[in-house]
Amino acid sequence: MSARLLPTDPASIGGHRLLARLGAGGMGVVYLGRTEAGALAAVKVIQAEYADDPDFRARFRREVEAARRVTSPWAVPVTGADPDAAAPWLATAFVPGPSLEEAVTRHGPLPARSVRVLARMLAAALREVHAAGLVHRDVKPANVLLAVDGPRLIDFGIARASDETAITSTDLVVGTPGFLSPEQAEARGSEVGPPSDIFSLGCLLAYAASGRPPFGTGTADALLYRTVHDEPDLAGIEADDDGDDADTGDGDLPTLLRRCLAKDPADRPTAAQFGTALLVEDTIPEGGQLDWLPADVVRAIADSSSEMLALPDIEPTVAETPGDAEQAAPSRRRLLVLASGAAVLMAAGGVAAWAALRDEDDQGSPAPRDHRWAVGVQADLSGAQRTAGEAQERGARLAIEQFNSSKNKPFELALKTVDDGGSADRARTAAKKLIQDTDVLAVLGPTNDEAANAVLGTYDEALLPLLCVSAGGLILTAQQYRSFVHCRPSDAAVALPISIYLMRQKGKLLPGLLQDRTARTYAQESAWINALMLRRLGRPVYPRVIPADTDDVEPVVADMMRAGIGSFIYAGDARGGVRVARALADAGFDGPRLTPQAVIDPAFLKGAGDAAEGWVLTSSFVDPSAVPAAAAFTAAFRKRFGAAPGYYAAEAYDTVNLVVQELVKGTKGGRPPKRQELLGLLRKSRYKGITKEFSFKPADGTFAGWGVFLHQVEGGRFRFLGAAPSEV
Structure with a gap:
């Protein structure tokens, strides 16, 4: 559950000595911390690049305020926070047990009585959430931690006051597909209130009782569609015999779940009704603990607690050389350098633009004159989509060759291509080959969704920028990746x-x-x-x-x-x-x-x-032969390859020129920026290509422009x- 601290991690945050990593995501890192008094805490620290975003900082500040307003024994309390710090952070009481998702995955569904107790306690937590005027919006198994004395509801990152509308704008789906209410699935923002949390609780309880989400698995859109139109799958969920309400059916677990999962919010019970009418028999004995979990899950909690409470030794601080420090934490200033009077080369028709920037204060050693950094291409060159893959490879190659032919270039680039055949298995091998080549600074590809989905995590671990021009499924953005840059609108x-x-x-x-x-x-x-x-x-x-x-x-x-x-x-x-x-x-x-x-x-x-x-x-692509701005590109492509450019060739050409623009912009001493620094530049970049204008959402790298065409x-x-x- 935990991992050692990295050399780039801070030693302390907000009076918490950091001991280990509990997890990391696209927005930041969660650490295990210890206060001077010896109390343990889970400390969530936001990455600096998001802290620089006023909207993101405001959202984080709301998270802190929302979490502080909830006082329930079944919700993890906030123990400290500073949303205005250079690196905003939030500390909550540390719960060493596994999440409900982990427990069900490893040990299978919970018995009916365990699910009923879980329902009562989580409903009590939601009762406090709703009493504080909030809606949690993301009640799911991963956001429930298990302890011997009961569950703990966590993560109020998207909790909102029930009368707020800033995050409930039309067509914005907030939360986790598969555990959303119909009103969330259809982005009916003004209708998302406390009953929405009850629907999500019903999904969570059905998962706990059956080991599967009630609306199945699959892509986000499929889950959203089923949530709105299909009945939940409650097969195999049986009632237990411990309830007091067997005569009325109110205590029957399947009946309770069906009430929670009603399509009409008005037909769902309130959180308060769980404790006053539906599940009144499950109470904790005074002065004792409730024996509510199966023995194997209790052992798992004990093992997890032992692992997490065996605190690691605090490692000594290691002095870093200036070069090491730069590699570990690239300067944010470099991302903002705009040299006035820089030499700018514009290819015919404005097809390839790049600026040769110099920084007189750069103390780095000059690059070897014969060194070549590279842009990688991972494409399907032998499978079902080889036509599109070949078009992209050729478009990228033409962009690199035109850059290398320029007189004032600060360095030369190579193009390194790997064929993944469009399959997930070959895609992983291809990705590792490009990642291990330290000269490769960014990668174009893969060609299709299957291959892209298989390698997004791999590229993310290496922080190697991955720019997609043809893969477009929503599944690619279901999880936030640090290295992903989507150079086209999604299929939807x-x-x-x-x-x-x-x-x-x-x-x-x-x-x-x-x-x-x-x-x-x-x-x-x-x-x-x-x-x-x-x-x-x-x-x-x-x-x-x-x-x-x-x-x-x-x-x-x-x-x-x-x-x-x-x-x-x-x-x-x-x-x-x-x-x-x-x-x-x-x-x-x-x-x-x-x-x-x-x-x-x-x-x-x-x-x-x-x-x-x-x-x-x-x-999402143009026909370059019909686009006046692409005339020079089309002529150059025909001359180089003896054929007209296919679909995605011009998009690949634009994307590589975008990469070149940012590489040159970040160059110092003849050296282009490192992978991680280039990623920051790319996500904040703007580029007017021959196919469309490129811009991205810095938080997740998704395409922020229009870029849709008619044929x-x-x-x-x-x-x-x-x-x-x-x-x-």
């Missing part, structure tokens, strides 16, 4: 303009929405975002779902025609799109037909033939229409 964001496009059409056309499960996660995300958006715009869809690998789609299309649809949205891949296009043509449907970018594939044009004509498609099938080809609409 790319599908969103479909709704905007339809709302701009004349007449109130009933949209038909078909989700093809052959495309799995991609189809789910594309369908979910449009169903949500159109409902919010006052035009609910007529939705249908077809099982994976369904060949006969005519009955579904016929049903949608009988429903009177006037427009059609297809969420699926090119193979399924062929069948759907033919079925719509056979039915004589000529209304607007729209689909996101997975259908932009030659196989769709070839298979659908005339039935493909008129289809409108959204994408339409005309004359048997995909014709680029330009930027997709962003407003109704």
